[in-house]
Amino acid sequence: MTTNTRNTQSTDGTQGARSARSTQTILVTSASGKTGRRVAERLGARGATVRAGSRTGTTPFDWESPATWGPALRGADAAYVAYYPDLAAPGAVEAMRTFGRLAAESGVRRVTLLSGRGEPEAVVAEEALREAAAGVELTVVRASFFAQNFSEGLLAEGVAEGALVFPAGDTAEPFIDADDLADVVVETLTADGHAGRVHEVTGPRPVSFAEVAAEVSRASGRPVFYQAMSATEYAGFLTGFGLPEPEAEWLAALFASLLDGHNASTTDGVKRILGREPRAFAAFATETWGGAAT
Template sequence: MTTNTQKTQNDQARGTGTMLVTSASGKTGRRVAERLAARGVTVRAGSRTGTTPFDWEAPETWAPALQGADAAYVAYYPDLAAPGAAEAMSTFGRLAAESGVRHLTLLSGRGEPEAVVAEEALRAAADGVGLTVVRASFFAQNFSEGLLAEGVAAGTLVFPAGDTVEPFIDADDLADVVVETLTAEGHAGRVHEVTGPVAVSFAEVAAEISRASGRPVVYEAVPEAEYAGLLTGFGLPAPEAEWLAALFATLLDGHNGWATDGVKRLLGREPRSFAAFAAATWGDAGA
C-alpha cells in the first residue's frame, strides 16, 4: 500500500509537476531556479518583477503564485529571523496547503532562534504538506553580491564580527542542496544544516580576497552600534539598521563557529572552501 507521504516523495523524486521558487531573483532563488530548469522541471520563478508576481511584502501575490504548484522553495526576505516572519510563514503555509502544494523546502538561518520560531509556524500551518528545512551558514556570496560587496570593492571589509570564525557556504552548494531536497526522496520532515568545509575569520576572508584579486582588502571590526550607524548613513531606516546589526552580531558571536558535514551527506561531495570561492570570483578566472 502506498501512503500519501510516499506518493509525495515518489512524485518529487521524479521531478514532476510545477515548482514555485520564491525570491527567484535573489542569491539562492536564482540559482535554484536555474538548476531546476536544467533538469527539465517546470519552474515558476516568483519575484516582484518577474512573469510570476511574488512579493513577501504583498501577501495578495502569494496564493496566485502557489495555485497549481506541486512544490515550492521558500526563501523569505529579508530573513526568517526578521520581525513578522513567523506570521508570514503561518499565512504562506496555510495558503500552500489550501492550494494543494505537496512539498516545501524552507531556507533558514543556522543558529537563529527567531528563525526556528518561523520554521515552526510554517510547519504548523502547512498541515499535510511535506516540509524540509535547510539551515545555512553565512553565504560566501555576501562578499561579492550582497551587502558587503561595495566595501570589498573599495578595499575595506567593515563588519561587527570581531575575530569570530564562520564556515561560509557557497550559494552554489546551497542551491544544489535545495534542488536535491525538492527532487529526491526522503527529505520531507527533515532539517539539514549546511556549511562550508572549514570555519575562517573575517580577517582570513579579507586575506583570501586580497590574494585572489591582487589588491589589498582590509578587515575592520566594529561594534554593533557603530555598524548600525554606518548602515543608517547608507540610507537604511534606523530600526532596520539596528535589527540587521544585532542579527549579525548574534550570528557571529562564536556559537556557529564549526562546520557540518551536511553538504557531503546530501550531495556526496565536499562543499567549496572560501579560498576556492575567492579564487574563482576574484582571480583571473573570475575577473
C-alpha cells in the same frame, strides 16, 4: 541555530531516492535573489516547470504583498521558500503561517524552507510554517553565512573598495557557497527522503573575516582590509548609507548575535545530501576574483 541546537540532518549518509515527478511545477520565491536565482536555474536544467516568483518577474510574488502568494502557489507541486529579509525579522512568523496555509490549500505537496543557522527567532518561524502546512512534506535547510555575501550581497561594495567592515570581531564562520546551497535545495525538492528533516549546511572549515579579506586580496591582487566594529558602530555605519535607523539597528544586532562564536563549528550536511565536500572559501575567492588583478 541556537547555541545548543542539535544537528537533525539526515544520518543515512546517502542521497534520497530520486523522485519520479520529473515534470513537476515548482514555485521559487525570491527568484531574483542569491539562492532563488541559482535554484531556479538548476530546477529548469532538470526539466521542472519553474515559476520564478519575484516582484517584477513573470510570476508576481512579493513577500510584502500576501495577495500575490495564493495565485503563485495555485497548481504548483512544490515550492522553495526564501523569505525576505530574514526568518528572524519581525513579521516572519505570521508570513510563514499564512504562506503555509495557502500552500496546503493549494495542494502543494513539498516545500523546502531556507533558514538561518543559529537563529532562535527563525526556528519559531519554521515551526509556524510546519504547523500551518500540515500534510505538506516540509524540509528545512539551515545555512551558515553565504560566501557570496562578499561578492554580490551586503558587503560587496565595501570589498570592492578595499574595506570589509563588519561587527564580527575575530570570530570565524564556516561560509557556505551559494552554489552548494542551491544544489542541496534542489536535491530536497526533487528527491525523496527529506520530508520532515532539518539539514544544517556549512562550508568545510571556519574562516575569520580577516582571513576573508586576505583571501580576496590574494585572489584579486589588490589590498582588502577587515575593520571590526561593534554592533552600535555598525548600525551607525549603515545609517550613514541611508538605511533607516530601526532596520540598521536590527541588522547590526542580528549579525553580532550570530557571530558570537556559537556558529563557528562545521557540519557535514552538504556531503550527506550531495555525496561530495562543500567548496572552500579559498576556491570561491579564486574563481570570483582571480581575474580581477590588473
